Amino acid sequence: MNSILHITNGDTTTQLLQSLGVEGEIITWREMLCEGKTITEVGSESFWKTRFDFLKSSYKITKKKFIDYTLKEYRNLCQQKQQDEIVLWFEYDLFCQINMLAVISWLKRYRSDRKISLIQGGKTKNNSKLKTLSEYTQKQLLNLYENRVELTQDDIEYADYIWQLYCSDSPLRLETVYKFNPMSPFIYLEEAIKAHLLRFPSIENGLNKIENDILVLAQEKTFSSKDAFVSEIIKTHGVYGFGDIQYENRLTELKKLFTSFNPVKLSKVGKKVLHNQMNYYGQIRSEFSYLGGAKKYSYLYVNENDKLLKISS
Template structure:
């Protein structure tokens, strides 16, 4: 049997190589849960749009993106020559959205798909026995592959309605997908104060006192593991919040401002201060979106826009 293993990022690469698991490796170095994703059936068009967006908004060099990310993913085009493709992805949003993309890319570029299996990977760095995990892999069925395709398409659309419908469907062997989609939808601005769930979390913690950024991140990593964010993704959020003026940093300590307190108490709305023109949640451009998260109903709601 010949295997092609797909890992989510380089974090487990060294340990995986040291294991006795046979096969070749492709590393997915994307972060599809952050920033704009374009709805298209053409991977080259998708990557061109993605590279432009990441370069403009996050300072990721386009050539570096193509060299480190795209060229590595293009190895998946040869997966038809393997007996089995095995996906090693965790349960969090970061991993699950990347996994959906990998399945989309496989279907878009490989004429005859080999057997595709997934590993229910423990949260890094808790992975110790790759060989045992390999024996517990689950083969994806046609219904699973169709659900993954539908979920990826829905994630890229300019409206989240389809995705909210999908999260309520039986997940089959994609058992972590509903919770990941739920976490994604909670990143839409709140109907009450304009904060998404992560922004609100940071403000609520800072309301209790000042924190060094790493200590604040550590609390987030312990309390909200479902997002799977690293330093880079959290830095983006903190810088945005500081630019808006709801938090501030002084002597390496983060604290909430008076505006931040007013937003938390619903005296002010975060969206009155934050520019949304280039803010995306999946395929949804927030500046043009009427969709808000309603914590009371645990669902999205449409608001009237002026």
């Protein structure tokens, strides 16, 4: 039997594979490339410096934690050179899909002669609700594994191309390119890229889709605590795959639109922004906020026609 290397989307999936007893080495890809600045050369010194700078400034990640949690596992990946097949385990959400593109881009460069297979959590038989891999039964996981999809060279080139576009300083080509490959095995990529584009600020009030949804939720439901509020945001935004740490960050950025988080209450300004009576772009805008390679506040999302508009400097 050929030797196999598994690359998973996180520690939970790694533990699942260990409990299944699948053959081969397992590497955990511990990054969140859907947030902060990214550059195309995955694994390069400048790539990791860019990522550490973002994680340190936005999430107060220490150098030690970054090295122990992410870089050591990446170095372990670099040392895995003997396997014939590499199996990727990723979810349907934006968080995972962007990480998946980056990993495929890295494999294209450094493991071009290997067989690469893909397993994606999402659709299950007779169930319209998308599931994460941790929600699959052992039998379903083994079935996914047995029926894994081998990526063609065209698939690998396509994933790498979308990664290059994600890392470019303009998201405009992503608006159309991701729709042009309906036969690709990346069946969740289109929805993920749509969700990504909605993260640029709306022309109507300067907040993006997630930020506006947060205000709507605060207005329509009662939450006695910030924790309960964050749990509900996570539940209603599965396409993004974010956890509490990401939404805590969002709430910190939006804190002036609330009078309180325990209980959750919008301020007068928050209500005005929610009803498009005030544009918050000037107050929330940051030169240091990136989505992939593009500056978040250099583009506006026009809801009327679902198009991005570049702001001329």
